[in-house]
Amino acid sequence: DIQMTQSPSSVSPSVGDRVTITCRASQGIGGWLTWYQQKPGKAPKLLIYASSSLQSGVPSRFSGSGSGTDFTLTISSLQPEDFATYYCQQALSFPFTFGPGTKVDIK
């Protein structure tokens, strides 16, 4: 199975800050990387697929990049509604696997 790691595990930025979350795959996955946002008690929400394609309706302050084993999710200017946990997921091969999550907490 492909193992996914994320760093940091948590971060406490301020509103307006630029936030970068890193995701690493245990083997190359090309661009088959998806990002989700999850708020407490809610279902995950798709943000980005194919490493850098923004899902319709997702604000443009979210962006993704990377290929192979190293990927990043960037929030260019953090808004109050962005405090949540973010998960990456490899979409190359079964079983699909998720990273452990990065919690973006209020400072």
Next chain:
Amino acid sequence: EVQLVESGGGLVQPGGSLRLSCAASGFTFSTYAMSWVRQAPGKGLEWVSGITGSGDRTYYADSVKGRFTISRDNSNNTLYFQMNSLRAEDTAVYYCAKWGIAAAGNWFDPWGQGTQVIVSS
């Protein structure tokens, strides 16, 4: 609007069975693959199963293979998850999700609200 509504969760004893349902609306159900993803209390996400739009192919994580069965009824726009031989470690919120597949990648969107499964004596 695409909607997915799960049901069927509850408290069950170890070794018992449950069948989860996911009622879909707002899209042509039979043309989309679907998946189940679970989340144990306070933990991350775990993909557990998927099924093609026609139902001719199914996929499972090793953690549930041989115990759980995914299926669908395209005439009733409903996805199912039959869970047998349940263990304490199967305790989780179970989400169904529409599984998008394209040359550019694949993804789960949207997700239902989830149904809680608790396996305990």
